[in-house]
Amino acid sequence: MSKVVKSAAPLWGFDPARVSLVAARENSVWRAEGEGGSYALRLHRPGYRTDAELLSELQWMEMLAKGGLTVPRPIPSLAGRLVEQIGDTSVDVLGWMPGRMLGEKGGMPGITDRPGLMRQLGALLARLHDLSDAWTPPPGFSRPKWDRAGLLGKTPLWGPFWENPDLTSRQRDTVLAAQAKALAALAALEGGLDYGLIHADAITENIMVDGDRLVLIDFDDGGWGFRDFELATVLMRQLDRPDYPALRTALIDGYAARRRVDARVLDLMLLLRALTYLGWIIPRLSEPGGAERSARAVATALPLAQAYVRGHDG
Structure with missing residues (x-):
């Protein structure tokens, strides 16, 4: 011990x-x-x-x-x-906290109604955001900021993602191009986006299932951020699932008790969330499973970066 x-x-x-x-x-x-x-x-x-x-x-x-x-x-x-x-x-x-972990790497073993669970999670996150907005934090309150600088600036919260050594030269150019275009897009959007306290890590490993209740744990990365980024964090690990469209719709429907979600903004936040993992893994590459995690981060981020650059050429 x-x-x-x-x-x-x-x-x-x-x-x-x-x-x-x-x-x-x-x-x-x-x-x-x-x-x-x-x-x-x-x-x-x-x-x-x-x-x-x-x-x-x-x-x-x-x-x-x-x-x-x-x-x-x-x-x-x-x-x-x-x-x-x-x-x-x-x-x-x-x-x-009671219950069992929902799953690993986006999995939801034992869940027969996956869209139903996503709808429930969307409502839970909406409630978290509502409670946070109604609260006045005490003096000295300090949490990290998942804002434009924290996501895309020169010193992002999770590290300089463009320096991931598993990126080829061409891939790095694509990531840097996506970063530049996303910076401009976020600067134009930011005043109209819902921003406040978010969990920022509502992945399946941090969700417990207790009967018909969902329990959120691990607020270690929680802080100030875009509410669409919260939803993107949930969805990123579902991108390769056959039922991804249904899961995305269900999460948005559950969250819609709070407000309407703009699909274009959510797509931007999916890109930003994926880029963060390219940086997160850099200091952990020598840990067991580090190489596999980095390869997975590259495989997830590159298609999103490529699509974003193609969609914003000109």
Whole structure:
């Protein structure tokens, strides 16, 4: 067991002997058994988020939970703090969420009505956005910005995607051309786009199914962004599915309780979402499966970039 876990568990009154590792992804998540049930003890990777960003994430989740959304609720330590520091590692605890993960890599095993699930997810995201817009964040609130600079600027949130070493010279030229055209298009559109707090990572791995309920977890990348980008994040991993048109229509229908979605803007956001993964994988290329993930990112982004450049020539 990690020394950090041994030091952190007692801060919430947990016996380290009753804490076990359940996920080692971007952050490591441990399941702690304590009074009242199970809890998720999260160890955040050093340097990824500031103290203000971590606290803001938890404050946002607390508001959403109080608003009736089924999301993890932050648990204060015995000292009353939402975040504790062990060396250079920030630690927090969330209530354990029931159910099972929807699936991996866009899969939805066991789901017979896939469009129905997408419709339900669209409504859930609309509710998240409504609650967020009605909320006044506390002083010092800080989360990343999935805005024009964060997606397409010189220093994007997930890294310079055009520098992915698996891009050929010609492919890199296509990506750079798509970036330039998308920058111009987004600059022209941006004033009329719905912008606010978004989850930004509502992929199947971050959705739990609990009976007839959907549960959103992992708000680590949540921040300020375009609401169409939220929907594009859901849809990107469904692009190669035979029922993609039905899934896209269902997600939009579910979200339409909030507002109408412009298909052209959604197509632009699909391109932007795909480009982010070209950058995200660069520092992870040496990790197990890194080469395969990079190849998949290229295979997803290139057709979208090529189509976008062709559609905006002239």
